[in-house]
Amino acid sequence: MEESTGDRAGTRASVPTMDHAADRNLILDFSGVQYISSAGLSSVLGAGKEIDRHGGRLLICGLAARVNQIFAFSGLDTLFPLFETREAALSNCSKTVLLQIAADERTSVGSRREGCL
Numbered sequence: 001m002e003e004s005t006g007d008r009a010g011t012r013a014s015v016p017t018m019d020h021a022a023d024r025n026l027i028l029d030f031s032g033v034q035y036i037s038s039a040g041l042s043s044v045l046g047a048g049k050e051i052d053r054h055g056g057r058l059l060i061c062g063l064a065a066r067v068n069q070i071f072a073f074s075g076l077d078t079l080f081p082l083f084e085t086r087e088a089a090l091s092n093c094s095k096t097v098l099l100q101i102a103a104d105e106r107t108s109v110g111s112r113r114e115g116c117l
Contacts, residue, residue, distance in 0.1 A: 024056030025093045029086050029100045031062030041074050048080055057081070061089040 026047065030036075036044075048058040061083040063071060071077045083089040 024051070024054055025059065026051050026056065026099060027059045027061060027086065027089045027093070029062045029089075030060065030064070030067055031086075031100070032064075033062075033067055033101050034064050036067050036070055041070070041076060044076060045079070057093060059083060059089040059093060061086050 028044065028047075044058075044060070051058045058080050060071075060080050062085065063082060068077070068082070071082065081089075081092065083092065
């Protein structure tokens with residue numbers, strides 16, 4: 001099951017629920033996203049709480065400078081580890097679900113499983 005989240009300027013994402021015990025970590029890749037609203041930040045926070053409840057970690061990568069500032073102003077940068085690249089995030093975790101955040105609703109958003117190196 002997935003939960004759909006929306007954001008201003010058409011940013012949409014499907015945050016996977018924690019159906020499988022092995023999928024305890026989630027990387028949100030924000031590459032290409034230039035803005036995130038308070039609703040989007042709330043979705044990230046909610047996903048982080050759900051993952052934490054299941055003993056996992058939420059890792060965030062690919063933040064543009066403006067989105068990074070928004071994360072800092074909101075304090076989310078202190079709650080979740082931030083990485084410049086997907087590879088850096090993957091190297092910092094075990095089994096992971098990777099979610100690419102789309103900046104355009106025409107872009108298909110989904111998750112795929114990747115083992116960490």
